[in-house]
Amino acid sequence: MLGAFVTDFFTYETTKSVVVKSWSVGIVNRIIQLLIIIYFVGYVFLYEKAYQQNDTGVESSVMTKVKGFGYQDNQVQDTADYVYPPQGAGVFCIITKVIVTDNQTRGLCEEVRIPLSGSVVIPAETEPMVDVNNFTIFIKNSIRFPMFDVTRGNFPQHMTSKEIKSCSYHPVRSPLCPIFRVGDILNSTGQDVHTLATMGGEIGINIAWRCDLDWDEEHCRPQYSFTRLDAPFSHNSVSKGYNFRFARYYKKEDGLDYRTLFKAHAIRFDIMVTGNAGKFSTVPTLINTVAALTSIGLGTVLCDIILLNFMKGADQYKAKKFEEVK
Numbered sequence: 494m495l496g497a498f499v500t501d502f503f504t505y506e507t508t509k510s511v512v513v514k515s516w517s518v519g520i521v522n523r524i525i526q527l528l529i530i531i532y533f534v535g536y537v538f539l540y541e542k543a544y545q546q547n548d549t550g551v552e553s554s555v556m557t558k559v560k561g562f563g564y565q566d567n568q569v570q571d572t573a574d575y576v577y578p579p580q581g582a583g584v585f586c587i588i589t590k591v592i593v594t595d596n597q598t599r600g601l602c603e604e605v606r607i608p609l610s611g612s613v614v615i616p617a618e619t620e621p622m623v624d625v626n627n628f629t630i631f632i633k634n635s636i637r638f639p640m641f642d643v644t645r646g647n648f649p650q651h652m653t654s655k656e657i658k659s660c661s662y663h664p665v666r667s668p669l670c671p672i673f674r675v676g677d678i679l680n681s682t683g684q685d686v687h688t689l690a691t692m693g694g695e696i697g698i699n700i701a702w703r704c705d706l707d708w709d710e711e712h713c714r715p716q717y718s719f720t721r722l723d724a725p726f727s728h729n730s731v732s733k734g735y736n737f738r739f740a741r742y743y744k745k746e747d748g749l750d751y752r753t754l755f756k757a758h759a760i761r762f763d764i765m766v767t768g769n770a771g772k773f774s775t776v777p778t779l780i781n782t783v784a785a786l787t788s789i790g791l792g793t794v795l796c797d798i799i800l801l802n803f804m805k806g807a808d809q810y811k812a813k814k815f816e817e818v819k
């Protein structure tokens with residue numbers, strides 16, 4: 494038993510080519526090779542661009558500015574009233590409804606159970622501001638792909654102030670206009686402005702940069718898409734929408750501080766930037782070419798299985814293929 498194992502172990506296998514003149518196996522072999530070549534050339538190289546090195550670590554900065562007039566309880570509201578925080582960051586809120594509690598003063602210790610009470614004030618609720626549909630958001634986004642040291646901005650350099658002021662983003666008609674009508678954004682996410690203005694909610698604006706840097710940089714352009722980010726909670730019984738509280742403080746003539754408390758329902762916009770740039774590089778090209786060439790050999794495996802198991806005269810092929818030399 495041990496002897497047989499040792500003789501089996503100390504053998505040497507070397508390949509020998511057997512040419513099989515059979516139409517059926519020949520055709521199967523060529524078809525498999527063709528499929529593998531089509532897969533590698535068409536999908537791996539042309540579609541997935543396996544000859545490129547990729548940079549997904551995009552560096553980005555976003556600036557925003559909202560404009561438009563709204564009417565709330567017969568009062569005109571402008572940017573300074575409804576945008577929070579006002580600095581124009583990548584995440585900002587447009588306040589659409591407020592519940593106002595006026596004249597709160599700090600109470601004494603005995604009144605600790607109602608710590609912020611003056612006289613008991615009943616909060617006043619404003620109407621939701623549906624004019625938000627006509628507001629416009631200006632988005633200025635600059636990005637950099639550090640691996641290739643390429644910087645891009647989301648609107649063309651030659652765009653004039655007049656062009657910017659008069660355009661409005663449309664995915665087909667003006668895909669590079671940096672001014673977005675809130676109504677258009679809400680429409681494309683399928684949201685109803687009235688519900689959103691009443692309860693608040695969060696809208697995501699995604700800016701995707703997919704750049705093939707083997708072409709001119711001019712082709713490296715942003716693509717925008719819009720989603721409702723808090724959609725999973727929209728049917729919950731609790732915490733529908735989005736709100737936050739803030740206060741404004743005043744001093745009375747007698748020196749006493751008092752404040753007005755606002756509970757604000759707002760549409761929160763969150764601008765997210767993603768990027769992927771690719772450029773020709775020898776290392777991935779070599780690795781993938783070798784992988785492609787090796788894979789072409791896979792056809793033999795399948796043809797061997799057919800030849801040695803399912804063809805007429807399989808035993809004869811087996812005898813020809815495996816030959817023992819003493």
Ligand SMILES: Nc1ncnc2c1ncn2[C@@H]1O[C@H](COP(=O)(O)OP(=O)(O)OP(=O)(O)O)[C@@H](O)[C@H]1O
Pocket residue numbers: 558559560629630631654655657658672
């Ligand atoms: N939300 C917006 N809707 C329409 N146009 C806008 C909006 N925000 C900015 N713009 C216009 O885009 C251009 C660039 O804006 P940017 O804020 O950089 O310049 P600005 O001269 O300070 O703008 P502003 O007109 O607010 O004083 C300006 O012409 C500006 O009027």
